[in-house]
Amino acid sequence: MKAINEHSRETSMLITESHTDAGVRLLPFGEIDMATVGQVRDAVIAVLARDKPPAIVLDFKNVSFIxxxxxxxxxxxxxxxxxxGSALTVENLAPFPRRQLWATGLLGLFGLADTGHADVVPTAAPTL
Known part of the structure; x- marks a missing residue:
């Protein structure tokens, strides 16, 4: 397992990298937002350029926000x-990131099943 710790002026994000027979697993820690998104992109692009794996899995078990x-x-x-020539998928989404991808209709793009909106907090109907 290799740790990639990219430094930015505002925020630093730890991303660990491990290799399997199926490809590469990247495990970011923290929030993915404007301050850290470049580090995720750089990690994915570096893996694609260096290893050309058949698959990259972004494991979001330690990502609380996107x-x-x-x-x-x-x-x-x-x-x-x-x-x-690589497949990029996302696994282990916490409720908020899953809700964000569900709301944008992108769960399927990243290899996730759309289990309906059971994890989406319902809102009350407005009263007139």
Whole structure:
């Protein structure tokens, strides 16, 4: 297992990397937002350039938050992986990141089943 600790002026994110027979697993820790999304992208691009794995798994078990910037960059990483002949998937989503990907209709793109919206907090109907 290799740890990638990218430094930015504002925020640093730890991303560990491990290799399996199936490909590469990246495990980011923290929140994926405007301050850290570049580090996730750089880790994915570095793996694609260096290893050309058949698959990259982003394991989000330690990611508690993702914003629209992070989601957009995940889509770009997915495209970059596809162009390189690799499949990029996401696993182990916490409730909030899962809800974000569900709301944008992107669960299937990242290899996740859409189990309905059971994990989406319902809102009360407005009263008139």
């Amino acid at each position: 914003d629209s910037t992070g989601i957009g960059e995940l889509v770009r990483c997915h495209r970059a992986a596809a162009v390189s």
